[in-house]
Amino acid sequence: MSAESVIHVHPGGRLIALVGNPNCGKTALFNRLTGSNQKVANYAGVTVERKEGRFKSAAGKTLRLLDLPGTYSLHPRSPDERVTCDVLAGRARGEKRPDLVVCVLDATNLRRNLRLVLAVKRMGLPCVVALNMADVAARRGLKVDAAELSKALGVPVVSTVATQGTGVEELKALFDDAGAWTLGGPADAPPPADPHADGDHAVVRRLLQGLGLDVHLPHLPSDRVDRVLLHPVAGPLILLVVLFLLFQAVFSWAQPPMDAIKAGVDWLGTAISGVLPEGFVRSLLVDGVLAGTGSVLVFLPQILILFFFILMLEESGYLPRAAFLLDRIMGSVGLSGRSFIPLLSSFACAIPGIMATRSIANPRDRLVTILIAPLMTCSARLPVYALLIGAFIPQRRVFGGLELQGLVLLGLYLAGILGAMGVAWVLKRFTSSGAQVRPLMMELPIYHWPSLRSVAIGLYQRAEIFLRRVGGVILFLTLALWLLSSFPGAPAGATGAPIEYSIAGMLGRGLQHVLAPIGFNWQISLALVPGMAAREVAVSSLGTVYSLSGGEDAAQALMPVIAHTWSLPTALSLLAWYVFAPQCISTLAAIKRETGGYKMPAIVLGYLFALAYLASFLTFRISTWVLG
Amino acid sequence: MPRPAPASLAQAEIGDSLHVQSVSAPGHAPEWERWLEEIGFLPGEPVSVMARVPGGDPLVVRIGTSTFALRRAEAECVLVERQTQALAA
Numbered sequence: 001m002s003a004e005s006v007i008h009v010h011p012g013g014r015l016i017a018l019v020g021n022p023n024c025g026k027t028a029l030f031n032r033l034t035g036s037n038q039k040v041a042n043y044a045g046v047t048v049e050r051k052e053g054r055f056k057s058a059a060g061k062t063l064r065l066l067d068l069p070g071t072y073s074l075h076p077r078s079p080d081e082r083v084t085c086d087v088l089a090g091r092a093r094g095e096k097r098p099d100l101v102v103c104v105l106d107a108t109n110l111r112r113n114l115r116l117v118l119a120v121k122r123m124g125l126p127c128v129v130a131l132n133m134a135d136v137a138a139r140r141g142l143k144v145d146a147a148e149l150s151k152a153l154g155v156p157v158v159s160t161v162a163t164q165g166t167g168v169e170e171l172k173a174l175f176d177d178a179g180a181w182t183l184g185g186p187a188d189a190p191p192p193a194d195p196h197a198d199g200d201h202a203v204v205r206r207l208l209q210g211l212g213l214d215v216h217l218p219h220l221p222s223d224r225v226d227r228v229l230l231h232p233v234a235g236p237l238i239l240l241v242v243l244f245l246l247f248q249a250v251f252s253w254a255q256p257p258m259d260a261i262k263a264g265v266d267w268l269g270t271a272i273s274g275v276l277p278e279g280f281v282r283s284l285l286v287d288g289v290l291a292g293t294g295s296v297l298v299f300l301p302q303i304l305i306l307f308f309f310i311l312m313l314e315e316s317g318y319l320p321r322a323a324f325l326l327d328r329i330m331g332s333v334g335l336s337g338r339s340f341i342p343l344l345s346s347f348a349c350a351i352p353g354i355m356a357t358r359s360i361a362n363p364r365d366r367l368v369t370i371l372i373a374p375l376m377t378c379s380a381r382l383p384v385y386a387l388l389i390g391a392f393i394p395q396r397r398v399f400g401g402l403e404l405q406g407l408v409l410l411g412l413y414l415a416g417i418l419g420a421m422g423v424a425w426v427l428k429r430f431t432s433s434g435a436q437v438r439p440l441m442m443e444l445p446i447y448h449w450p451s452l453r454s455v456a457i458g459l460y461q462r463a464e465i466f467l468r469r470v471g472g473v474i475l476f477l478t479l480a481l482w483l484l485s486s487f488p489g490a491p492a493g494a495t496g497a498p499i500e501y502s503i504a505g506m507l508g509r510g511l512q513h514v515l516a517p518i519g520f521n522w523q524i525s526l527a528l529v530p531g532m533a534a535r536e537v538a539v540s541s542l543g544t545v546y547s548l549s550g551g552e553d554a555a556q557a558l559m560p561v562i563a564h565t566w567s568l569p570t571a572l573s574l575l576a577w578y579v580f581a582p583q584c585i586s587t588l589a590a591i592k593r594e595t596g597g598y599k600m601p602a603i604v605l606g607y608l609f610a611l612a613y614l615a616s617f618l619t620f621r622i623s624t625w626v627l628g
Numbered sequence: 629m630p631r632p633a634p635a636s637l638a639q640a641e642i643g644d645s646l647h648v649q650s651v652s653a654p655g656h657a658p659e660w661e662r663w664l665e666e667i668g669f670l671p672g673e674p675v676s677v678m679a680r681v682p683g684g685d686p687l688v689v690r691i692g693t694s695t696f697a698l699r700r701a702e703a704e705c706v707l708v709e710r711q712t713q714a715l716a717a
Contacts (some may be wrong), residue, residue: 077659109693112668216674216693223678226695228677230688324697327686337686337697354668380659436656437701440686441663444695 013054013064015096016175017087019120021113022070022106023317024447025132027051028162029104030067033171040461043092048083049358058173066098067409072112074119088123089615097125100181102171104130107137107144107159108446110208115200117153126181127155128173130442134159136446138216156180163451193443196349204401222317229321239325242318243344245319250302250348251379257301265294284626288482290542293475299349302379303466304459306348310341311458315450320442323330327440332419334360334428336440343420346376350587352466354594359386368424370594371604374587375420375580377413382576383536385412391563392571408575415579419611478533481585485530485541499544504529518616519570519624530581535583573620580612637689638703640677644707648673648691650662653705660705668692669706677703 011624043050051067068082070085076082077559081236082091090097101120103427105113119411121127127466150157156174160167174180229235236612269286313319323337330337339359344351353373360366393405484507490498499505508526515525523545531538539558563570582588588601595601634640641691653661668691669675676694679688685700 010630073662075662075666077663111692112694115666201665220695222695226678226688231707232680232682235681320697324686325681326690327697327699328681437699439657439663439702440659440697440699441667441702443667444688444697444698446695 002020002307013062014181015064015066016100016102017066017068017089017098018102018104019068019084019116020070020132021072021106021109021116023102023443024070024109024113025104025162026104027067028068028100028451028454029130029160029168030065031131031454032162032168032450034065035459036460038457038461040465040543043083043095048080051084055172057175058169059176061176071116073116074123080358080361082480088120088125099126100175101125101127103127104132104162104564107131107133108140108142108217110144110213111204114153114204114207117155118200120205121153121155124183126183128171128174128180129153129155129157130162131157131159132162132166135161135164135166136219136448140219142213142215142217143210144213148211152210158563163448219446226321226444230324231317235321235325237320242313242322246306246344247347249309250306254301254305258298261298261300262294263296265290283486284479284482286348287486288479289475291478291482291537293478297467299379300463300466302348303352304463307352307459307462308455310345311455312450315448315454316443317447320444323442324444333424334363335368335424336360336438338442341367342369342373343376346373346378349378349380350374350376350584351590352462354587354590355465357594362438365438367595367600368427370591370600371421371427371607372423374582374584374604375416376422377416377579378535378584380535380584381412381578383539385409385575387539387558387562388571388575391559392568394565412575412579415576419580423607423611425499436574481530481533497544498539499526499530512556517620518613519620520577520616521566521570524570524574531583532585533580534586538583565623569620571624573616576619577612578613580608580615582608582612629684633708635707636704637677637698637706637708638687638700640708642677642679644676646675647711648675649707649709651705652707655703660702664702664705666683667696668694674711675706675708 018026018030029052033055035055037055038051038053041050041052048069051349053065053067054062056062065085068084071081071084074085074088076085086092087095087098087516089100101123103117103120105117117127117129117214129149131144132150134144137144142598144159146157153307156179158167158171158174162168190341205214229238272285272290273282276285297586306581312320313322319341323340325337326340327337339357341359342353342356344353345356351371353376354370357366357369357373360369389405391407393408396404398407481504485499485502485504487502490496490501494501505526508531509522511528512520512522512525515528520528523542526545527538527541530541542562543558546558583606588605591604592598592601629697633646633706637646648669648671651664651672653659653664653691673692675689675691677687678690681687686697687700687703689696689698689703
């Protein structure tokens, strides 16, 4: 377990917990109260995101605020919801029981939201209600009298509009009132020990009838939008267009900042090379630290752009609808629509994709999603694909104007998707848990304009988490691979490139015996060893093996060399290899972290290498036979 | 003449205004009963089908004022009836 997942220190300040149904605007209120003063980590022992922030009450008291995962009740059905229950009960490991609970209510759906307030009150914690989305309710003609509700519930009630900051100051002032921190008086008809929803339901209905709020007013604008976006024909077409635009943005907008990062890393390498004499330290800094972190850092722009769109879609309320539209396709291979978001993220990089599987409640679905996420064509494969396609696939138009090189690239993407669906289908067909019908029960919240503030905070947190990975695990692993590729050094009078004499070189030579049947020569076999650090490292390694100058020109200089020395079946075989092979230690590290053990990364490593070998073998043999 | 009410939400037509009569979970997933109740499927609550994907699974359902996507198997657990005087009481 890494250090960041354990929080045992209880810093000063009283602890307030935010509790509420999903989609009640709880996180928006959290962002309003704490601003950028937040820390994201994990709860001890589970991979549930823990968000804590600090803020000052109106009188200047420092308070700690915990944003608990959204839940419909205190009967948990997912690891997220279990955390909420455990924290409220004071059972969570390494977590202090909150001194006060702020129940955030969606004013447009009091019927369901109030049941949670009753359940929280039964836990015996002081409770304050934030009546959120009061503006949306008012626009629907639903006037909720905060004072009346407060009297009926027996706890203080503050009307808020978290997205605009309305009512936040009032809430902060309430935290200076000593009375708020003590248990409120008995509510109107406190429910007996019967915790069943039926009892609470009757209490809530009476309460709403008393307030004259026992009415159902649907959100008509949302319904009108849904009639188009969930239309059986138009809905899927619009989703396709949205996904197409998203990919366009990820790949075209990200190019300039990626080039800038690459240029910056290269410039730094040249600068260090100019200052330090040739030798161990220089090689360690330039080829190890800089090349390692640089090769991962370069994907930050793509990840940020992808997450910008995902956060916008999530905030607007479209993402669960996309999951709904895709549920049937995903269901055919034993997954649910909820796996869609992690798999989408994996097209930029499998690491944020694997982290995003936390939102999948079902443990089996989550595991299967993690297992197939590395099969989505991440952007690290692109440099390898570009090199091989550029060198071996002729630039010509086929089928009436389609670019052949582009078609091959599209085919490689499809091969990854079909491979993933195939693996998921096999797991559905041949495991006992695969045949079960798993619940969907997914809320489709009303649409609203995304709050740029929330998107910005979310983006900042994604970037921070990703960079922390680069700083830790990834840096360590790339350094280890650099060591393997640098030691022992070339003997005096050596004719080949120094890497040939290193441990990596020996491994590559040994690997060649295994890889010869799929058409790989020793140069490829050797390049695959440092290529374990990250897929695109194989390109610069090939450059090193062929004794080229290396650096950013490696691919340009390599193309004619490999075009002359490799056969077409070898190139196709290597392409097939890269569709499947788990050539990315950082992904395996992320899987180990998220599954809490070495078993899953070992399974992923094993099955993906087996698939890669099989695919390459078939590609090599069949293309050799066809091409004579 | 009102049409006869469908037995469960899974058979309901899009836009048909119905009310929850009861929730009964299948034997292999008894926990669904509580889960469906918790998200609002309680006797007497107004319910209707908003949309279906081609093939009819999953479907979008309006329960009370909120909207949920349900699998067909989940919608089958929700037994429905047409509006009666019961609610006015």
